[in-house]
Amino acid sequence: MRIIIERDAGAVALRAAARVADLIHRSPACVLGLPTGRTPLALYRELELVRKHREEGLSFSRVVAFNLDEYVGLHPHHPQSYTAYIRRNLFDHVDIDAANTHVLNGRAEDLQLACDAYEEAIRDAGGIDLQILGIGSNGHIGFNEPGSSLGSRTRVKTLTRETIEANAPSTEDPRELPRVALTMGVGTILEAKSCLLLALGEGKAPAIRDTVEGPLAAQVPASALQLHRDVTILVDEAAASRLQRHEYYREMEAARQRLEAGAGVPAEEG
Numbered sequence: 641m642r643i644i645i646e647r648d649a650g651a652v653a654l655r656a657a658a659r660v661a662d663l664i665h666r667s668p669a670c671v672l673g674l675p676t677g678r679t680p681l682a683l684y685r686e687l688e689l690v691r692k693h694r695e696e697g698l699s700f701s702r703v704v705a706f707n708l709d710e711y712v713g714l715h716p717h718h719p720q721s722y723t724a725y726i727r728r729n730l731f732d733h734v735d736i737d738a739a740n741t742h743v744l745n746g747r748a749e750d751l752q753l754a755c756d757a758y759e760e761a762i763r764d765a766g767g768i769d770l771q772i773l774g775i776g777s778n779g780h781i782g783f784n785e786p787g788s789s790l791g792s793r794t795r796v797k798t799l800t801r802e803t804i805e806a807n808a809p810s811t812e813d814p815r816e817l818p819r820v821a822l823t824m825g826v827g828t829i830l831e832a833k834s835c836l837l838l839a840l841g842e843g844k845a846p847a848i849r850d851t852v853e854g855p856l857a858a859q860v861p862a863s864a865l866q867l868h869r870d871v872t873i874l875v876d877e878a879a880a881s882r883l884q885r886h887e888y889y890r891e892m893e894a895a896r897q898r899l900e901a902g903a904g905v906p907a908e909e910g
């Protein structure tokens with residue numbers, strides 16, 4: 641695992657955007673897996689990716705995108721739907737081709753069929769090159785709540801009360817939000833060629849500690865990332881504050897930067 645600890649949320653967004661932009665430059669038709677939530681907001685609209693598109697000509701015209709999850713039952717235009725979120729915060733502001741954007745259909749008549757078709761669409765696209773992830777304070781990735789099978793595929797998942805409350809905007813009664821969602825599975829996520837998990841704030845510190853330094857456990861679905869060979873955990877100081885090997889991760893990253901700046905590009909540290 642590569643652990644990058646940045647000073648604050650702005651620095652995390654800059655670093656994440658640089659990683660995405662670098663991938664798009666190297667591979668203009670790359671396949672991205674996209675999260676929603678508060679954490680990636682700075683990466684999308686508020687700061688970097690949209691700015692890079694407008695000011696630096698970063699083109700999404702051949703990029704293919706798959707959203708990570710969606711509520712069951714919300715109309716795509718409902719402001720709390722993740723389809724509306726990703727349009728509002730990214731797709732509406734860049735030159736991505738609508739035909740290349742994929743979102744889970746939480747209003748499908750047969751939800752599992754829709755999930756299976758999503759898995760097939762990911763396979764047909766050649767798999768996800770970079771899966772960006774947030775993390776719940778309970779250790780979920782996507783909507784894979786604690787107890788999710790580490791081999792799970794895209795499917796229906798019942799949300800925990802803490803997730804519903806954390807996701808409800810202050811203007812919304814959490815009881816009005818769906819209790820059920822569709823999500824890529826942990827196994828689906830693990831098949832991405834690389835994963836970039838973002839976390840901000842002290843509230844995420846215990847989940848980050850358990851993900852990086854705890855045992856592999858279905859109770860902490862993000863810990864499954866320990867099995868992946870190309871994972872970057874990109875966090876601010878507050879989210880890193882419970883990591884025991886904090887100093888070692890900094891040294892490892894500094895050594896990597898030195899090597900990258902010099903001639904010798906490091907062998908993958910994994």
Ligand code: PGA
Binds near residue numbers: 780781
């Ligand atoms: P957040 O959600 O970015 O709004 O904290 C992350 C998540 O629940 O995966």
